Amino acid sequence: MPADDSVSFSSVTVTLAGFPALLNLSFEVEAGETVYLRGPNGAGKTTLLRTLAGLEKPTRGSAMVLGVELPGGERSLRALAGMMGTRSHLYEDLTVAENLDLARRLLGISSSRIDDAAELFGVRGRLWKQKVASLSAGQKRRVALAGLVAKNPRIWLLDEPHSSLDAAGRDLLDKLIVEATKRGAIAFVATHEAEAGRAGGRVLEMVGGTVRAEAREASPGDEGPASEVPE
Amino acid sequence: MIRRAWAVARKDMLIEVHSKVALNQVIPFALAVLLTFGFALDTRNQLLAEIAPGLFWVVVLFSSLYLISRSFRVERENAAMEGLVLYGIDPMAVFFGKLAALALQMFVLEAVAAAGIVILFNPPVGSLGLLAISAVAATLAIGSIGLVYGALSSSEQSGESLLPLLVIPVLAPIVISAAKCWSDAESAGAGIYDPWLKIVAIFSAVFLAVGAAAFGPAMED
Amino acid sequence: MTTTLVRKAVGVTSLALVAATVVMGLFVTPPDVVQGNLARLLYVHPPVAWVAYLAYGVTSIASGLYLWRPTRSLKWDRIAVASAEVGVVFTGLTLVTGSIWGRPAWGVWWTWDARLTTTAILFVLYLGYLALRRIPLSPETRAKRSAVAALIAFIDVPIVHESVVWWRTLHQGATVATLGANTKVHGIMAWTLLLGFIAFTMVYIWMAMVRYRVETMSAEIEAHQLEAWEAERMAEADTSDAAIGRLLDPGTRAPDEVPTDQGVAPR
Numbered sequence: 178m179p180a181d182d183s184v185s186f187s188s189v190t191v192t193l194a195g196f197p198a199l200l201n202l203s204f205e206v207e208a209g210e211t212v213y214l215r216g217p218n219g220a221g222k223t224t225l226l227r228t229l230a231g232l233e234k235p236t237r238g239s240a241m242v243l244g245v246e247l248p249g250g251e252r253s254l255r256a257l258a259g260m261m262g263t264r265s266h267l268y269e270d271l272t273v274a275e276n277l278d279l280a281r282r283l284l285g286i287s288s289s290r291i292d293d294a295a296e297l298f299g300v301r302g303r304l305w306k307q308k309v310a311s312l313s314a315g316q317k318r319r320v321a322l323a324g325l326v327a328k329n330p331r332i333w334l335l336d337e338p339h340s341s342l343d344a345a346g347r348d349l350l351d352k353l354i355v356e357a358t359k360r361g362a363i364a365f366v367a368t369h370e371a372e373a374g375r376a377g378g379r380v381l382e383m384v385g386g387t388v389r390a391e392a393r394e395a396s397p398g399d400e401g402p403a404s405e406v407p408e
Numbered sequence: 409m410i411r412r413a414w415a416v417a418r419k420d421m422l423i424e425v426h427s428k429v430a431l432n433q434v435i436p437f438a439l440a441v442l443l444t445f446g447f448a449l450d451t452r453n454q455l456l457a458e459i460a461p462g463l464f465w466v467v468v469l470f471s472s473l474y475l476i477s478r479s480f481r482v483e484r485e486n487a488a489m490e491g492l493v494l495y496g497i498d499p500m501a502v503f504f505g506k507l508a509a510l511a512l513q514m515f516v517l518e519a520v521a522a523a524g525i526v527i528l529f530n531p532p533v534g535s536l537g538l539l540a541i542s543a544v545a546a547t548l549a550i551g552s553i554g555l556v557y558g559a560l561s562s563s564e565q566s567g568e569s570l571l572p573l574l575v576i577p578v579l580a581p582i583v584i585s586a587a588k589c590w591s592d593a594e595s596a597g598a599g600i601y602d603p604w605l606k607i608v609a610i611f612s613a614v615f616l617a618v619g620a621a622a623f624g625p626a627m628e629d
Numbered sequence: 630m631t632t633t634l635v636r637k638a639v640g641v642t643s644l645a646l647v648a649a650t651v652v653m654g655l656f657v658t659p660p661d662v663v664q665g666n667l668a669r670l671l672y673v674h675p676p677v678a679w680v681a682y683l684a685y686g687v688t689s690i691a692s693g694l695y696l697w698r699p700t701r702s703l704k705w706d707r708i709a710v711a712s713a714e715v716g717v718v719f720t721g722l723t724l725v726t727g728s729i730w731g732r733p734a735w736g737v738w739w740t741w742d743a744r745l746t747t748t749a750i751l752f753v754l755y756l757g758y759l760a761l762r763r764i765p766l767s768p769e770t771r772a773k774r775s776a777v778a779a780l781i782a783f784i785d786v787p788i789v790h791e792s793v794v795w796w797r798t799l800h801q802g803a804t805v806a807t808l809g810a811n812t813k814v815h816g817i818m819a820w821t822l823l824l825g826f827i828a829f830t831m832v833y834i835w836m837a838m839v840r841y842r843v844e845t846m847s848a849e850i851e852a853h854q855l856e857a858w859e860a861e862r863m864a865e866a867d868t869s870d871a872a873i874g875r876l877l878d879p880g881t882r883a884p885d886e887v888p889t890d891q892g893v894a895p896r
Contacts, residue, residue, distance in 0.1 A: 194767045195851050197859050230494065252628075256496025266491025268482060270423045282415035283495040308426065317486075385862035556781065560774045563764050570760055574778070577753040578785050581792035588796065607795065611788060618784055622777045625696065 181244040182208040182331065182361060184229070188238035189247075190386075191228055198224035200386035201238070206365075209358050211378030214367040221386040222367035223262070226334040229365060230260040243331055243363075259330025261338060265317045266324075269310040273300050273320050276309060280324045294327040295320075298349070314341040322346075326353065333357060333364040409501050416492070416505025420479065421512065429478050430513045438471040438521045446528055456529035461590035464525050465583045468518055469550060473572050475513050476554035479506055480562050489562075489627075499624035503555060507619075510551045518543050535598035542589035542605050545612040549582045550575075552619025559626035581611050636842065639835045646828035653821040670730045672821050676829040678723040678748070684716030684833060685755065685786070692779035695772055703848065706772035709779060710762060711840035713755055715833055720752040743794040750789050754782050768848070 184206040191199040199221045206212055214222040227233045229242055231254035240247040245254040267276050273295070281291045295301040298319040309317060318341055325333070333354060339347050354364045364378075382390040424430050445463060449455060456463075483489035492502060522543075526533060533539070557574040585608040592602045654672035661668030688709045695705040727745065728738045739745065762775050 192767075192855065194765075195855055195858075197855065197862055200859060200862050232490065232493070252496055255494050258494070260494055262487070262490075264487035264490070266488055266494070267486050268419065268423060268488050269485050270427045270482065271419065272426075275419070275422055279415055279419045280495075282418070283412055283492070283497060285411070385864070387862075553781075556777070560778055561761060561764065563766060570757075570764070573753070573760055574757040577750045577757060577789075578781060580750050581785075581788045584792045584796045607792065611792070614784070614788065618781055622781060625773055625777050 182363070184240070184242050184332070184363060186238070186240045189228070189235045189240050190237040191224055191233050192236045193224065193233070197386055198233075199228065199235075202387045203238075204381065204388055206363055206379075208361045208363060211354060211358050211364045211366065213378060213380045214365060214383055215369070215380055216383035220383040222383055223336055224386075225383070226260065226262070226336050226365055226367055229254075229332060230258040230334050231255040232260070257331045258334055259325045259328050259332065260334040260336075261318075261321055261325055262336045263340075265309075265321045267309045267317060267320060270308060272306050272308055273312070274305050276320060277324055277327070280327060284328055286327060290327050291323075294323040297326065298323040298346070315343060315346065318342055319346060322350065329357075331362050333362060333366075335364070335366045337368060338366060339368065339370060409498055412495075412497055412501040413505040413508070416497075416502055417508040418505075420482070420506055420509030423482055424509070424513060430475055430517065434471050434474045434478075434513075435517050435520050437474065438467050438517060439524050441467050441470070442521065442524045442528055457531040460525050460529050460531040461587040461594070462583075463529075464521060464590060465546070465587045467521055468514070469576070469579065469583060470572075471517055471521070472510075472514055472550050472554060473575065475510060475517070476551075476558050476575075477568050477571060479510055479555070480558045481568075484562065493628065499627045500620060502627065503620055503623040506555055507548070507551045510555065511547050514547045514551065515543075518547065532594045532596075534596045535593045535600070537600045538589060538593040538598055538602055538605060541600055542586050542593075542602075542608050545605075545609045546582050546586035549608075549612040549615035550579055552616045553578050556619050556622045556626055559623060579615075582608065582615070585611060636835070636838045639831060639838060643828065643831035643835045646824065646831055650821065650825045650828045653817075653824060658818050658821050664734065667730065667733055670726060671818070672825040673829075674723065674726040674730055675822070676825040677719050677726060679826060680829050680833045681716050681719040681723050681748075681751070683830065684712045684719060684837070685751070685783070687712040687837070688716060688755075688779050689783035692776035692783075695776045696780070703768060703772055706768075706776065707841055707844035707848070708837075709776065710759075711837045711844060713758055713779070714840055715836045717752065717755050717759060718836075719829075719833070720748060720755065723748055724752060741797065743790065743797050746793045747786070747790045750793075751786060754785065758782060768851070 185204075187203050189199055189202045190197055202221070202225070214225060216222055224233060228235065228240070228247070231242075231245075231247070231251035234248040234251060242254055243257050245257070247254070268279070271279070277291045277295060278288075281288055292301065295305070300316065300319050300323055304312065304316060304320075309320065312320070318338075322338075335350075335354075338350055342350065354366070358364055358378075380392040381388045382392070442463070446456065449459075480489075483492075522539070525531065554571075554575055557571055557578075561568075561570045561574060585604050588604040589602060589608055592598050592604055650672055654669050658669070658672075660666045691705040691709040691712065694700045695702070695709065724745075727748075731740065732738050758775060758778050761778050762771060764771070766774070
């Protein structure tokens with residue numbers, strides 16, 4: 178049974194400009210799980226995240242994400258999902274405050290939520306009134322993450338989230354994922370890093386647009402070798 | 409929906425407030441074109457006054473194309489439009505929000521260009537009301553069609569140079585009828601009960617409806 | 630195979646009909662009392678213009694059928710582009726034959742008559758449509774976007790026509806009498822005109838069919854490519870599985886003395 182807060186893919190193929198970026202992909206994820214996506218470039222990690230965000234449509238097969246059926250329910254899924262891709266989605270000509278204020282207006286949330294989120298990621302102070310164009314890559318990432326936390330999505334979709342973040346930012350993000358999943362959210366994290374799964378959770382090894390192997394990390398901080406479980 | 413449309417409009421206006429592309433680049437461009445017409449057609453004032461109505465709308469249309477391109481360029485940086493889409497936003501809210509911000513910039517452009525034409529070429533002005541109402545209607549039509557084709561031709565690779573080719577022929581009826589409104593407004597007895605104003609108003613209503621209906625399919629892929 | 634036969638039959642028929650139109654138009658029909666031999670353009674110009682409008686009509690209907698979800702199929706998109714391309718060619722021919730006729734008849738190559746102006750705008754409008762199609766996008770996205778553009782063009786054409794008519798009539802009288810007014814069409818000339826309409830319509834159907842075939846073939850090539858890519862992607866996964874096996878399974882570890890550049894694990 179596809180519970181309201183789980184994810185299930187059955188034989189999903191997503192073609193991008195004729196190329197099968199995802200091929201015949203099937204998996205199930207329960208509420209509260211963290212899934213690390215690993216694999217070489219072009220394995221389909223980003224496309225999987227974009228499909229989970231409702232930005233790409235399955236061309237074959239079907240999926241159920243948080244009670245939303247794909248293909249078909251992309252727009253309602255977008256409202257539930259929180260995606261942080263390689264692009265920040267920020268307006269370069271607006272200040273940090275204005276970008277987050279736009280998020281507040283579109284989400285219909287209180288400004289104290291935005292303030293808290295901005296405070297958490299340290300973009301409330303000196304950077305607050307600066308144009309995004311003048312920020313560094315890591316600072317932009319912090320602003321984008323603040324918007325993501327303010328949205329409080331039910332499914333977190335993070336593409337290489339650690340890139341250009343400093344150690345404090347990485348720890349903060351990891352902690353957020355742990356806390357969000359504790360509260361029933363699902364997190365998908367695409368990463369090249371070897372320590373994927375150090376916060377606990379599943380590791381899906383993707384190759385050629387599909388999952389080739391799965392490993393489960395028993396406890397946080399466990400750095401042992403992943404056990405290969407063929408699909 | 410209205411709240412979100414306002415958020416989008418406010419965002420586009422703030423971008424203009426910070427970047428001043430319309431104010432510092434597009435409006436001066438329109439004035440430069442007017443001056444160029446003056447040089448190219450010699451200073452035979454009679455001719456320039458006669459062609460003033462058509463000249464005004466040609467200059468406004470071409471300058472507006474820059475504003476429309478700009479309106480989509482800011483959405484392409486950092487894939488910001490994708491960010492809007494990720495809020496589960498109704499494309500209609502994006503359309504009306506962007507249209508409001510674009511129309512506001514076009515009104516300023518039109519006021520400056522009209523003042524420039526009146527000062528430089530000295531055509532008679534009989535009815536300001538007719539001029540203003542026809543300009544509002546034509547602006548909404550140009551904005552609507554421009555936004556739809558901006559969305560249709562937007563892609564990472566190309567599209568900005570395609571926009572004029574797509575927009576200009578579609579808007580030919582607006583240029584014709586709006587220019588005729590200005591011509592009629594030159595006569596002393598002109599008022600807002602002008603046959604061309606009715607025509608431009610009907611066309612604008614059609615283009616606005618077409619734009620609102622087509623923007624969603626054009627934006628979401 | 631049957632479609633190939635039909636296409637060939639249509640091709641042969643249309644060429645034969647055009648040849649017949651040429652013979653009838655140039656040699657059988659008499660010259661016109663007023664316009665002389667010039668009136669022979671009557672057998673070409675109106676049929677060509679009719680085909681242009683027919684082609685855009687087909688493009689509009691096919692685009693509408695693509696956008697309507699129950700009938701959504703890339704087939705309609707292929708019909709739309711096939712028809713639009715032929716339409717642009719025939720709009721060009723309409724403008725050229727009209728100009729050739731207009732120069733001796735009216736003394737000018739061009740006049741801002743309502744029909745001429747509308748046709749000229751139509752030409753540019755669909756050039757834009759074809760240019761829009763050249764933006765690199767996925768087939769579905771391209772189909773959707775160009776269908777929207779085709780429908781806007783469809784709504785726009787009557788508006789353009791009306792505005793140009795008012796533009797010309799509200800301020801000055803129509804400058805050009807309608808084409809057939811000073812040419813009495815009867816008897817053999819009427820039949821030749823009818824033949825011209827049928828011949829050029831057949832040419833349109835044939836060209837659109839050939840163009841549709843080209844679109845279908847390129848879609849097939851893309852589909853083959855997709856299969857090849859799928860196979861390649863499967864293989865990607867398998868080779869990596871095999872590589873993992875080679876690297877991790879016990880007993881496959883290479884002894885230290887084997888030179889690495891041989892690249893083959895010893896038994």
